[in-house]
Amino acid sequence: MQPLILCVPQRLEIGAPFTHFSHQRLPIMRSLPPNSRRQFLQSLAAAGTAGILIRSPRRALGNQSANDRPVFATIGLRNQGWEITGKSFKFADFAALADIDANVLAENVEKVEKRQGKKPDAYSDYRKVLDRKDIDAVMIATPDHWHTKIAVEAMYAGKDVYCEKPLTLTIDEGKLIEKVVKETGRVFQVGTMQRTELEQRFLQAIALIRHGRIGTVKKVTCGIDAMEASPQIPVAPVPEGLDWDFWLGPAPEVAYRALPELRVGYGGGVPLYSNCHYSFRNWHEYSGGKLTDWGAHHVDIACWALGATETGPSKVTPVQYSLPVEYKDGYPTVDDRYNAATTFRIRAEMPGGVELIITSEGDNGILFEGTEGRFFVNRGRISGKPVEDLKDNPLPEGAIEEVYGGPVSENHTANFVEAMKSRKQPISDVWSHNRMLEICHLSNIAMRLGRELQWDPVKREIVGDDQANAFLSRESRKGYEINA
Numbered sequence: 001m002q003p004l005i006l007c008v009p010q011r012l013e014i015g016a017p018f019t020h021f022s023h024q025r026l027p028i029m030r031s032l033p034p035n036s037r038r039q040f041l042q043s044l045a046a047a048g049t050a051g052i053l054i055r056s057p058r059r060a061l062g063n064q065s066a067n068d069r070p071v072f073a074t075i076g077l078r079n080q081g082w083e084i085t086g087k088s089f090k091f092a093d094f095a096a097l098a099d100i101d102a103n104v105l106a107e108n109v110e111k112v113e114k115r116q117g118k119k120p121d122a123y124s125d126y127r128k129v130l131d132r133k134d135i136d137a138v139m140i141a142t143p144d145h146w147h148t149k150i151a152v153e154a155m156y157a158g159k160d161v162y163c164e165k166p167l168t169l170t171i172d173e174g175k176l177i178e179k180v181v182k183e184t185g186r187v188f189q190v191g192t193m194q195r196t197e198l199e200q201r202f203l204q205a206i207a208l209i210r211h212g213r214i215g216t217v218k219k220v221t222c223g224i225d226a227m228e229a230s231p232q233i234p235v236a237p238v239p240e241g242l243d244w245d246f247w248l249g250p251a252p253e254v255a256y257r258a259l260p261e262l263r264v265g266y267g268g269g270v271p272l273y274s275n276c277h278y279s280f281r282n283w284h285e286y287s288g289g290k291l292t293d294w295g296a297h298h299v300d301i302a303c304w305a306l307g308a309t310e311t312g313p314s315k316v317t318p319v320q321y322s323l324p325v326e327y328k329d330g331y332p333t334v335d336d337r338y339n340a341a342t343t344f345r346i347r348a349e350m351p352g353g354v355e356l357i358i359t360s361e362g363d364n365g366i367l368f369e370g371t372e373g374r375f376f377v378n379r380g381r382i383s384g385k386p387v388e389d390l391k392d393n394p395l396p397e398g399a400i401e402e403v404y405g406g407p408v409s410e411n412h413t414a415n416f417v418e419a420m421k422s423r424k425q426p427i428s429d430v431w432s433h434n435r436m437l438e439i440c441h442l443s444n445i446a447m448r449l450g451r452e453l454q455w456d457p458v459k460r461e462i463v464g465d466d467q468a469n470a471f472l473s474r475e476s477r478k479g480y481e482i483n484a
Ligand SMILES: NC(=O)c1ccc[n+]([C@@H]2O[C@H](COP(=O)([O-])OP(=O)(O)OC[C@H]3O[C@@H](n4cnc5c(N)ncnc54)[C@H](O)[C@@H]3O)[C@@H](O)[C@H]2O)c1
Pocket: 075, 076, 077, 078, 079, 080, 081, 098, 099, 100, 101, 104, 126, 141, 142, 143, 144, 146, 164, 165, 166, 191, 192, 193, 246, 247, 249, 267, 276, 277, 278, 279, 280, 293
């Protein structure tokens, strides 16, 4: 059954007091190259809608009055959920939290109460959050296999959405999210914060390319690290407080597995080897290994820099790779250890003959190579001759803002909240995200099947390979289907 969509004719002006938005059909502004972005704005101005689309020059939102502040809820709290919640207190009030792990939920209710001075309501079932009319937006930081279902239901419930990367588990989930964003007009930010944060280093990289500082780009190499393999992981008792069946959700029903050794450092405090918290990344049932975990960040910047935000590769070749278990017809033959690729070198043929390499070797970061030079960028540095040359020959004023499409927001949540007010799509829009994530998903399909794939970026289908095309979607477990 199609959900009821209300179209509210009222125009929301920048800076208007925050109201709880109804479903509106919104103009869609993707990450366009500067010229088309300008043309897009001009066409909207001509249509009389520019007033709600052009970014306000005053971007800081920290000094809003209390009733300007949107009401948020976070769904999935343990690691990244807390990280993005923590970065958002300046811009929003958190009325509710949801997690299927009672211990994680209780711990985060306490942390949020400490930070904002008001206790959020706690729910084990995210649908209770979506039922609440006072919540304007949800931040989703569950494992990847839940993203699409929760995001779609949230949009139909009238919420704007900030959802962690990688947005989807399959290519067709991306198409579905695009359809629902269009249909409901909700504002949707993907959590690829490299677009906004990290001292604007990635924006500077794109500006260098746009200003011809390495000539014509020929090759882009994304180093995204090797993935760990695991020993055999035995079936184990489900920890108290964890609703394992709900954690699995749309994924196939399997037993909980874990070894006693604990993960330390980033994401730590849970079993180092399991098929649940944090380690879900290493299983194709819940995620896509490094290709989607880190690929979602660096391939995103690579495609933005290449202006390939509305297209895709013609061919994806798994040049070298190792899978930690044997595969048959694209599926792992055992279910008791990690199954995502451990090492890999993927080559994608991008428009204009640009070679895009995604590799587990070398430093984590992106190497851009052109006819007149090369440079490297990652979260900690940007280096190379074109960067050194900036001392004598800086980029023109406003070059970074031109990449961003306006003054750079204070952080990725600030950008989301600004978009919620202006009712245009934020910096990490679903369209460009899905395009670049298609390369990451195709890389995984190519490795699982052990062959090169031809891709039609217009039809968004694999050419002449029915078996590979079957991997564009995945059936949800009964009771967890997505109704859209
Ligand atoms: N943007 C970034 O740099 C960045 C960094 C880390 C993680 N992430 C992304 O964030 C997501 C979560 O990763 P993580 O490391 O925090 O994983 P995690 O396993 O540590 O935490 C996920 C949390 O979601 C909860 N959860 C699972 N299903 C749920 C459901 N149906 N409803 C409510 N809660 C549910 C789990 O109980 C857990 O608390 C992943 O998609 C990951 O790729 C992004």
